[in-house]
Amino acid sequence: MDAFSALLFLYGLASLHFTRSNLCTVEDHFDVMDYGATSDGYTDDSRISGTIMAPKSPSLWDGKDASQWLGFKDVSGLNVDGLGTIDGQGKAWWDQSCRYHPQLAFKFISCNGSSVSNLNFINSSQTHILVTGCNSFSINNVLIESPQNSPNTDGIHIHSSQQLVITNSQIRCGDDCISIGDHNSNIQITNVECGPGHGISIGSLGKSRNYVNVEKIHVTNASFNRTTNGARIKTWQVGRGYVRDIVFENLVFNSVKNPIIIDQNYCDIRDACKEQVTGVEISNVIYKEIYGTSTTGIAINLNCSKSVPCRGISMESVLLTSAKAGRHVTANCRNAYGQEIDVIPYPCLLG
Template sequence: MAQVKLLLLFMLTFFLHNLCLSSHSQSSFVDTQVWSSSHHKVFNVEHFGAKGDGTDDSKAFEKAWAKACSASSSSILLVPKNKKYTLKPVEFRGPCKSPVTVLIKGTLEAPSKLSDWDANKMNTWIMFNTTKNLAVRGGGMLDGKGQVWWQKSCKINSSMALLFRKCKNLVVEDMTVKDGQQIHVWFRRCSNVDASKITISSPDESPNTDGIHITDTKNIIIQNSIIGSGDDCISIVSGSRGVIARKILCGPGHGISIGSLGSNHSLANVSDVLVDDVRLTGTTNGLRIKTWQGGRGYAKHIIFQNIVMDNVKRPIIINQNYCDQDEPCYVQESAVAVSRVLYKNIKGTSASKAAITFNCSQSIPCRHISLQNINLVGEDGNASTSVCSNVVHWKQDGNVIPAPCALN
């Protein structure tokens, strides 16, 4: 009954989300074949001085955005195809008077030298801030030129290629982001987001290059996308609710992660997450929930279903004792509670002996973990195992391989 209620919740969230986006699309998103329509004024960045010859085009883009954002009716900011435009860190700030579509047909390139970056904007290359009814699409590419950043990687001061901050009714589709400085695409404090047909790529050795990072965001769908990076393909962290990731190809990378949550004794809440129809290939993790000891809050109402694993090192893992620092992490009484997690229809191969690992908190164990129709074996065809601690209220339906620890 609880699972039925959860599925109904997802269906309701999905319906309301699409209803909002449908209304938005009818009023603001134009087909690329009607640029000449009097209802949608086009602002071509080249008409504002962008050259696409390797010189800095940031000012031209800012001028074009200012005009598009202040237009009294729906507008298009056009980045022409077959050219590469160099942008220093730039912010496109709203709110705008009317819906805006940023149509990226060409390529945007980040500066190749750190000295070209503004010291006050070092952690963000391109930011869309405080917008409503924005669409970013067009089939173009964002090249973060991240190689110089990877040599000086620092996890404390994370940087990102593309940041959407406080954006409402947002569509991001049909675009490629490669070699991000660190995080490729970040949705922060957004609501009602539809992200689809996104290709993200960076080498598996590139540090901290999360594909898509979701923070404090409500009602977001990520679908029909290909993500390969040096960190999590998708990471979902505190304040996020109503997250759907569907039809995703992930690899290389660290898999799909909820967390980390609760660092430095912080409060962290994530709920109502659906990960559906995903293939993970050669990743270091598959489906992961990771929380720090000493944190507070919850990660709950989470469904992972219809997943295929190919040579994944840790296919299913919950780690409430996550510790990513040089100093040791000590056992603490508080923890981010993990509960109501369903793993359903998951099959494939594990690159390690333990295909299922639940390392839960002594003080606040994992609760209400359900496994349905799981078949995870070793690459060589040998049997895999499960390793578990501090888990209560198990449930098993159908055939589960390897057998859950509590049922061995």
């Protein structure tokens, strides 16, 4: 490992605190080399074993860029490991308007052949881990926690990345456990426990009328406990482009509000927007070996565009029942074409 791969970019350095004592004042700036990081090419200098805490009060960010806290940029071959904790101390941010919530996330920007493993992330002001512009990146055995009512606290958000793997992790947060943004391909998610939270979501996409390209996303062996959504794809009516070659398989839902959901008509005013002739094409989506319970009457909800229908939807071995004794659930499909085998509730896809 060279000196560059050992360097931790501490944006907003004045905010860094340690658990034993407050070693930094608002004027401090320090080099990780002074704290044991080496660059001899052999020593493992990328472990985190303590607790890094963000400032407790938003006012401590006055005059600074509150969107930058801890980040790695343009670093290849970096492996961040350890049993430590990254604490965003987000409550003070959550208590004020969402407009003023910065992304005090653990950020990886244009980091190739890199990884994060065995760390705890708690109470970020918004997203806990942000991965953008990365190739061949892995996240393994991480624990992410924030309260169920904490706003916009996604667990992991991915943007403009390829060949990314997320494995063996537990995510409990106030928004999407994992959100997959635009320009992503070849994303593998396996052995993830989600809940509470808003599920694993592709989207939302196309809000700025931009061209969307998301493909080859595979989610397998995941569980969802009392989440708002399960497997979700969400696109704005005004978007263009495509979402394709998506697989959700071996999923278990426990009291999930919307276990399987596609919303291709998302807009600013829910259920009150005039349907557009534009839309993001959604195709070749597989749901297989999916079981569990829904807290609402519609367990499968595919709300697709009349102008740009969902095509190539495949459902096989899906069994969803009501979480409420004596209740039944249904499936709702609108402009969705595909095939179904062994699906309960009763199939609704168009042939």
